[in-house]
Amino acid sequence: MSHRDNQLRQEAYAEIEKFRDQVEADPHRLRFHIQPPVGLLNDPNGFIQYNGTYHMFYQWMPFKTGHGAKYWGHYTSDDLVNWQAEPIALTPSEWFEKNGCYSGSAVEANGLMNLFYTGNVKDEEGNRESYQVLATSEDGIHFEKQGVVLELPEEYTAHFRDPKVWKHGEYWYMVVGTQNHDLQGRVALFRSSDLSDWEHMGVVTGAHTDQLDDFGFMWECPDLFELQDNHILVVSPQGLEVEGNHYQNVYQSGYFVGDMNYETGKLKHGSFKELDQGFEFYAPQTTLDDQGRRILVGWMGVPDQDEEHHPTIKHKWIHTLTLPRELTLDGDKLIQKPVAELEKLRKEEISYERVELNGVETTIEGIEGDAFELQLGFEHNKADVFELTLRNNARVVYHKPSGELTLERKRFEDRRMESRTCKIGELEDLRLFVDTSSVEMFVNGGEEVFTARYYPEQENRSVYFASSGELTLNVSHWKL
Numbered sequence: 156m157s158h159r160d161n162q163l164r165q166e167a168y169a170e171i172e173k174f175r176d177q178v179e180a181d182p183h184r185l186r187f188h189i190q191p192p193v194g195l196l197n198d199p200n201g202f203i204q205y206n207g208t209y210h211m212f213y214q215w216m217p218f219k220t221g222h223g224a225k226y227w228g229h230y231t232s233d234d235l236v237n238w239q240a241e242p243i244a245l246t247p248s249e250w251f252e253k254n255g256c257y258s259g260s261a262v263e264a265n266g267l268m269n270l271f272y273t274g275n276v277k278d279e280e281g282n283r284e285s286y287q288v289l290a291t292s293e294d295g296i297h298f299e300k301q302g303v304v305l306e307l308p309e310e311y312t313a314h315f316r317d318p319k320v321w322k323h324g325e326y327w328y329m330v331v332g333t334q335n336h337d338l339q340g341r342v343a344l345f346r347s348s349d350l351s352d353w354e355h356m357g358v359v360t361g362a363h364t365d366q367l368d369d370f371g372f373m374w375e376c377p378d379l380f381e382l383q384d385n386h387i388l389v390v391s392p393q394g395l396e397v398e399g400n401h402y403q404n405v406y407q408s409g410y411f412v413g414d415m416n417y418e419t420g421k422l423k424h425g426s427f428k429e430l431d432q433g434f435e436f437y438a439p440q441t442t443l444d445d446q447g448r449r450i451l452v453g454w455m456g457v458p459d460q461d462e463e464h465h466p467t468i469k470h471k472w473i474h475t476l477t478l479p480r481e482l483t484l485d486g487d488k489l490i491q492k493p494v495a496e497l498e499k500l501r502k503e504e505i506s507y508e509r510v511e512l513n514g515v516e517t518t519i520e521g522i523e524g525d526a527f528e529l530q531l532g533f534e535h536n537k538a539d540v541f542e543l544t545l546r547n548n549a550r551v552v553y554h555k556p557s558g559e560l561t562l563e564r565k566r567f568e569d570r571r572m573e574s575r576t577c578k579i580g581e582l583e584d585l586r587l588f589v590d591t592s593s594v595e596m597f598v599n600g601g602e603e604v605f606t607a608r609y610y611p612e613q614e615n616r617s618v619y620f621a622s623s624g625e626l627t628l629n630v631s632h633w634k635l
């Protein structure tokens with residue numbers, strides 16, 4: 156560990172100590188999500204199962220609730236449910252990363268955990284440089300920086316970051332999110348036989364290629380993987396215009412389903428689909444675990460989206476990661492289900508069969524709280540409108556005639572309602588994971604997901620049900 160590295164670590168640990176009480180006193184502190192000990196968390200990084208243990212790293216700014224020279228924070232877990240804080244994994248201590256150890260990924264090779272990430276460098280005038288860096292570890296806890304393995308190719312601007320590495324056949328491959336000199340978002344592909352010499356294979360896909368027109372000025376956090384004999388490219392393109400219900404957030408994350416040709420380095424793909432229909436979701440990353448599951452975790456936040464209005468900043472922290480979701484493919488649509496292990500969180504089940512709603516707003520005995528799982532099965536739905544109100548702060552509205560499902564919440568700056576809507580057709584079931592200040596709602600067995608932060612009054616623990624006509628519900632509720 157260099158002197159500089161040690162110094163940066165000590166400063167960050169001191170910051171955790173200094174604000175520990177203030178952070179812990181926040182009623183909006185989450186109970187079952189990964190959150191920073193202090194400061195700002197953004198992208199999930201280096202998600203991997205290594206020697207049986209799940210590792211989740213995250214982009215971390217210890218010294219303020221804004222962005223800056225990022226560290227990599229670190230948690231581990233045996234079950235994707237209980238996470239243990241580990242020592243800081245990376246600090247921006249070297250010349251090639253002095254303005255941040257930006258996002259990246261992990262692979263296992265030669266008995267080591269290998270982290271690939273972006274070294275972000277800015278000069279006095281704000282000019283950017285980007286280096287792709289390798290750090291290795293035997294124990295998965297202490298990392299040694301091996302230095303720069305890839306310099307910026309001339310085809311791209313210095314917006315070139317977030318390497319995701321995987322193995323296919325005898326080669327290693329790396330995708331990097333980038334922008335070309337015409338300011339079009341692209342995914343660049345590299346190939347290596349030893350993880351240190353990387354050959355540029357060109358552009359996998361991107362805006363203004365033969366498969367897409369205008370599609371954003373920068374693509375962040377690409378992730379390319381195989382799923383059920385198809386290839387999926389998950390990516391976060393910046394600069395998509397609002398189109399009806401689509402692309403309502405500042406930036407979005409989504410995916411293309413296609414066929415990867417490893418000889419040409421091109422992905423032949425269909426249209427882009429958003430991964431999440433809610434307010435806060437960005438920069439997801441996946442890993443393949445030893446049960447063969449493809450698991451995705453996202454940042455429950457979005458860049459440049461009212462960070463100053465989150466009330467948690469009074470308590471010196473901001474943002475969280477989503478729950479892990481298992482991915483499967485149904486035709487050309489990704490199905491996302493909370494990983495099965497999350498059932499371990501369940502305490503005190505309350506279930507009702509065939510609860511009849513008939514137009515009046517009602518509570519249901521025992522169905523309330525500030526952290527719970529709620530499952531609703533819909534039967535004989537003759538009502539045009541169904542509504543579920545959470546702690547008088549977020550509301551789910553299903554409009555049967557249009558087949559549209561809406562999530563509303565109180566806007567952070569002025570408490571007025573704002574909404575996100577998705578066409579789902581018939582509503583069959585909802586499964587909600589409600590934490591003290593977050594909602595993740597899985598619709599119709601994971602066909603859609605809505606993710607959002609919300610900041611209810613602490614005393615309010617109510618859940619209200621309403622319908623405009625006859626509707627029968629099967630209800631299950633667990634405290635979490």
Ligand code: FRU
Binds near residue numbers: 437
């Ligand atoms: C996405 C992102 C990445 C970058 C990181 C910096 O949220 O902008 O492209 O590596 O965050 O924290």
